[in-house]
Amino acid sequence: MDRSALIDRLIAVCGERGVFHTRSDLMVYEYDGSVDGSVETALPVAVTLPTSTEQVAEIVRIANLAGLPVTPRGAGTGLSGGAVTQDGGIIIALTRMDRIIEIDREDRTALVEPGVINLELSETTTPLGMFFAPDPSSQRACTVGGNVAENSGGPHCLKYGVTSNHILGLEVVLPNGDVVWTGSTPAGAPGYDLTGAIVGSEGMFGIVTKALVRLTPNPQSTLVQLAAFPDLDTASTAVSRIIAAGILPASLEMMDNLTIQAVEPAYHAGYPMDAGGVLLVETDGLIEEVAALGEEITAICKNSYATEVRSATEKAQRDLLWKGRKMALAAMGRLSPNYYLHDTVVPRSQLPATVARVREIGDEFGIEIANVFHAGDGNLHPLMLFDRHKPGDVERVLGAGKEIINWCVSVGGALSGEHGIGTEKRGYMTMVYTGEDLAAMAGLRNAFDPGGRLNPGKVFPKGYSCGEVRALRAQAIAQKHDIHPV
Amino acid sequence: MRNPAALLAAAEFDPAISVDGLVPGGVVHPESGEEVAALLAMCDQHKFTATPVGGGTKLALGNVPPKMDVAVSTLGLGGVRAYEPSDLVCSLGAGARFGDVQAVLAEHGQTIPLDAPDDATIGGLVATAIAGPRRLGNGSLRDLLIGIEVAHPSGTVTHGGGMVVKNVSGFDMPRVYHGSLGTLGIIVSANFKVLPLPQRETTVVGTHQRLNEALAAARRIRQSRIMPLALEVSRSGDGWSTAVRIGGHEATLDGAVLEVQRLLGHDPQLIEGPESSAWWRGYISATDLRLEHDAALLRLSVRPRDVDTMAEGAVGALSQLGIASPVVAISPGLGQVIIRLEPEPADAHDRFLTARDVLSALADHAVVLAAPPAWKRGIDVWGPAPATLPVMKALKEQFDPGGVLNAGRFVGFI
Numbered sequence: 081m082d083r084s085a086l087i088d089r090l091i092a093v094c095g096e097r098g099v100f101h102t103r104s105d106l107m108v109y110e111y112d113g114s115v116d117g118s119v120e121t122a123l124p125v126a127v128t129l130p131t132s133t134e135q136v137a138e139i140v141r142i143a144n145l146a147g148l149p150v151t152p153r154g155a156g157t158g159l160s161g162g163a164v165t166q167d168g169g170i171i172i173a174l175t176r177m178d179r180i181i182e183i184d185r186e187d188r189t190a191l192v193e194p195g196v197i198n199l200e201l202s203e204t205t206t207p208l209g210m211f212f213a214p215d216p217s218s219q220r221a222c223t224v225g226g227n228v229a230e231n232s233g234g235p236h237c238l239k240y241g242v243t244s245n246h247i248l249g250l251e252v253v254l255p256n257g258d259v260v261w262t263g264s265t266p267a268g269a270p271g272y273d274l275t276g277a278i279v280g281s282e283g284m285f286g287i288v289t290k291a292l293v294r295l296t297p298n299p300q301s302t303l304v305q306l307a308a309f310p311d312l313d314t315a316s317t318a319v320s321r322i323i324a325a326g327i328l329p330a331s332l333e334m335m336d337n338l339t340i341q342a343v344e345p346a347y348h349a350g351y352p353m354d355a356g357g358v359l360l361v362e363t364d365g366l367i368e369e370v371a372a373l374g375e376e377i378t379a380i381c382k383n384s385y386a387t388e389v390r391s392a393t394e395k396a397q398r399d400l401l402w403k404g405r406k407m408a409l410a411a412m413g414r415l416s417p418n419y420y421l422h423d424t425v426v427p428r429s430q431l432p433a434t435v436a437r438v439r440e441i442g443d444e445f446g447i448e449i450a451n452v453f454h455a456g457d458g459n460l461h462p463l464m465l466f467d468r469h470k471p472g473d474v475e476r477v478l479g480a481g482k483e484i485i486n487w488c489v490s491v492g493g494a495l496s497g498e499h500g501i502g503t504e505k506r507g508y509m510t511m512v513y514t515g516e517d518l519a520a521m522a523g524l525r526n527a528f529d530p531g532g533r534l535n536p537g538k539v540f541p542k543g544y545s546c547g548e549v550r551a552l553r554a555q556a557i558a559q560k561h562d563i564h565p566v
Numbered sequence: 567m568r569n570p571a572a573l574l575a576a577a578e579f580d581p582a583i584s585v586d587g588l589v590p591g592g593v594v595h596p597e598s599g600e601e602v603a604a605l606l607a608m609c610d611q612h613k614f615t616a617t618p619v620g621g622g623t624k625l626a627l628g629n630v631p632p633k634m635d636v637a638v639s640t641l642g643l644g645g646v647r648a649y650e651p652s653d654l655v656c657s658l659g660a661g662a663r664f665g666d667v668q669a670v671l672a673e674h675g676q677t678i679p680l681d682a683p684d685d686a687t688i689g690g691l692v693a694t695a696i697a698g699p700r701r702l703g704n705g706s707l708r709d710l711l712i713g714i715e716v717a718h719p720s721g722t723v724t725h726g727g728g729m730v731v732k733n734v735s736g737f738d739m740p741r742v743y744h745g746s747l748g749t750l751g752i753i754v755s756a757n758f759k760v761l762p763l764p765q766r767e768t769t770v771v772g773t774h775q776r777l778n779e780a781l782a783a784a785r786r787i788r789q790s791r792i793m794p795l796a797l798e799v800s801r802s803g804d805g806w807s808t809a810v811r812i813g814g815h816e817a818t819l820d821g822a823v824l825e826v827q828r829l830l831g832h833d834p835q836l837i838e839g840p841e842s843s844a845w846w847r848g849y850i851s852a853t854d855l856r857l858e859h860d861a862a863l864l865r866l867s868v869r870p871r872d873v874d875t876m877a878e879g880a881v882g883a884l885s886q887l888g889i890a891s892p893v894v895a896i897s898p899g900l901g902q903v904i905i906r907l908e909p910e911p912a913d914a915h916d917r918f919l920t921a922r923d924v925l926s927a928l929a930d931h932a933v934v935l936a937a938p939p940a941w942k943r944g945i946d947v948w949g950p951a952p953a954t955l956p957v958m959k960a961l962k963e964q965f966d967p968g969g970v971l972n973a974g975r976f977v978g979f980i
């Protein structure tokens with residue numbers, strides 16, 4: 081199929097306005113939320129914007145006929161290069177499939193199309209007494225489909241769990257164009273947990289065209305507390321003590337002084353400018369419980385050398401305290417032209433040491449690193465500040481990023497807590513997984529996509545194609561077992 | 567590491583271990599993941615089937631195996647491998663007994679909030695994905711599983727996830743093995759998030775004459791501000807009971823208890839503290855898969871909004887068919903009903919098949935959790951093959967092309 085025949089067929093499915101194919105239109109889709117230079121990207125052959133499952137299935141079939149890879153895409157806020165094509169192919173952007181099809185108040189579920197924007201879903205359901213718990217900081221823009229594909233998290237995942245805990249079933253278009261549902265009852269359908277496998281599969285197992293999501297009842301009462309500490313060590317100690325006391329806050333976020341310097345002048349959230357670190361602790365639940373927990377948390381923070389603890393129960397006050405945290409990334413522009421947001425996880429108890437090491441790495445590489453993170457989960461977000469026009473800055477930042485990962489892995493952490501691997505971190509996969517572990521992941525992918533057509537080039541280290549995986553696996557087996565016949 | 571041939575040669579014949587009446591040729595007792603992997607590779611080479619066996623509490627689950635060559639006991643893979651109370655995570659050997667693990671966690675005021683028999687093993691709980699009433703408030707092991715180690719017939723041991731509570735480094739392998747009934751590999755160890763024990767817990771049990779009253783009471787609870795750990799409606803004597811398990815902060819419990827009492831009506835019974843957990847142990851033992859005589863245990867599920875209709879339909883149909891169902895355990899919030907059928911001995915098999923047809927028609931999914939082998943033969947206990955069966959078969963083919971692991975027992979006779 082030549083290019084113009086391909087475009088014609090795609091237009092026949094999606095209409096003139098549903099297919100982009102001019103160079104200038106395509107260039108927009110060469111990017112996602114990640115920093116230039118941190119991910120690999122190429123110009124797609126075409127971008128399609130289907131409005132129905134049938135259209136998605138038809139595009140996949142056409143791509144198969146044309147022998148082209150397919151990359152699903154939501155809002156393109158991903159930070160690991162998942163939604164950009166690596167070597168051309170067709171992008172299926174799901175942003176026009178944005179209907180909330182059904183909200184079930186009794187079961188507290190919603191059936192949505194993948195292009196529904198995360199925050200819009202919660203805004204629609206909040207008046208009905210419930211919300212969609214995964215709340216990535218990008219929630220004003222990112223889509224439920226993208227959340228599913230990345231298994232996204234957010235501040236409230238400490239108590240409520242990540243996206244995977246909130247997906248009951250999925251309608252997916254498989255790489256061969258078949259359309260299937262993966263489950264719909266909370267008890268789960270018999271058989272392998274395909275829903276669980278698809279969540280976090282970075283668009284490589286199927287294209288999500290509908291999601292049945294769990295909604296969480298609005299808490300009766302919510303309390304936000306701001307605790308200021310002389311430094312990050314004392315703040316980290318308070319985090320450990322809160323957790324050790326058996327308290328599970330809805331969220332437990334930490335910011336360092338550099339972040340405070342950026343957000344406070346911009347948003348006047350009331351963070352003390354001289355604090356070495358602040359904790360933002362949200363507790364929710366029944367009125368009596370929240371009140372009691374608030375007192376316990378205040379006591380713990382004071383015993384951990386907090387210089388100040390402030391509490392807010394009214395929505396306006398709470399929102400103000402949160403504003404600084406939520407706008408932290410936007411505020412970084414005040415400090416530096418560019419930033420590279422990193423995402424790693426360590427066991428909670430390793431937080432103080434990790435924070436110290438991140439500071440050291442910043443010094444070693446000569447870059448400023450601000451820290452904003454989901455402290456309760458041990459999920460770090462070092463923000464490395466740089467100027468991409470300054471020669472050597474990008475390289476320094478990437479180098480520091482690698483060092484941070486090295487450290488996190490060495491203390492038992494993981495490569496990513498919520499942003500995924502994509503192309504950004506695929507080169508690091510062998511730091512945490514053996515060839516055999518990767519072969520098992522490849523086996524899972526082969527079950528869905530034997531031809532490797534869906535979003536190729538992501539997650540696996542470069543050059544790690546299916547054939548090589550099989551060979552590697554065979555080799556591993558041969559080396560390991562000189563099997564003696566019985 | 568011991569040589570797999572030597573391990574196989576040392577296999578013991580143990581008639582106490584059997585699946586659907588089939589006794590394996592021998593039971594082997596590996597002590598490491600590497601030993602399991604080597605054993606499985608050898609089974610693969612010789613076309614033996616291998617059945618992982620843990621505490622033996624859920625061997626009834628699954629289709630009747632066509633044959634049983636080797637049983638692989640996981641009891642040698644026990645123990646708490648790592649436990650960091652301050653991080654609220656632990657790593658457990660597949661053979662660790664659930665009761666033993668809970669005792670260790672309880673010393674630090676923590677728990678894995680799952681309803682399971684004490685003698686069940688961690689590997690078995692992950693592989694069967696059976697969760698009890700507390701799934702409502704705390705989720706299942708699926709929600710707590712953060713890492714896993716698995717031995718495969720390819721002779722390899724692989725890891726997925728890790729020891730951190732949030733992790734998207736590659737695909738979510740732990741979820742794939744959870745509920746896979748040991749058909750993709752034998753779980754060697756698993757890592758979990760643990761939770762603080764509730765400061766206090768109480769169970770409130772209301773009794774009602776009629777099923778619809780008990781279900782209505784449960785509905786009132788579901789619609790209230792109370793978020794129970796568990797909410798169950800079950801047959802109790804000639805009537806029905808609605809049991810609500812609540813736990814949490816001292817500050818809230820008294821108020822919540824009062825509210826639940828009011829919502830249940832009819833002067834409900836209060837069961838406090840340790841007696842509350844004992845009550846629930848008794849409750850789950852009624853749906854234990856180890857059936858002693860000719861009876862069958864079925865699990866029906868629908869979306870929760872349809873559970874009342876399904877439950878009433880099921881109970882009505884069974885009484886019309888004249889089939890005794892001494893145990894009916896309804897989880898309204900989970901959309902699930904577990905029923906124990908005890909048909910009259912005369913033509914019991916036929917009556918079971920009729921009952922299964924009638925009940926299946928009421929549910930989205932109907933699984934026969936346990937039944938005598940003669941009743942299970944000829945049916946797929948998991949129900950009709952799902953539309954996703956081709957993907958599931960492909961998955962099995964990737965991990966166990968030789969059909970070594972629990973061959974024929976899973977969905978669609980995988």
Ligand SMILES: Cc1cc2nc3c(=O)[nH]c(=O)nc-3n(C[C@H](O)[C@H](O)[C@H](O)COP(=O)(O)OP(=O)(O)OC[C@H]3O[C@@H](n4cnc5c(N)ncnc54)[C@H](O)[C@@H]3O)c2cc1C
Pocket residue numbers: 112113151152153154155156157158159161162163174194215216217218221222223224225226227228229230231232233234235282283284286287288289409498499535
């Ligand atoms: C400022 C900022 C803050 C952020 N904060 C957070 C945060 O707090 N927590 C967090 O977890 N992430 C965060 N992110 C990352 C990102 O927003 C999330 O990963 C988000 O879920 C991506 O959604 P999207 O719609 O933009 O997806 P895209 O970026 O368009 O796509 C992401 C991946 O999903 C796949 N995909 C998209 N739609 C589908 C579909 N329908 N079916 C199958 N695959 C699909 C793509 O192929 C790609 O691999 C942040 C990003 C930014 C820019």
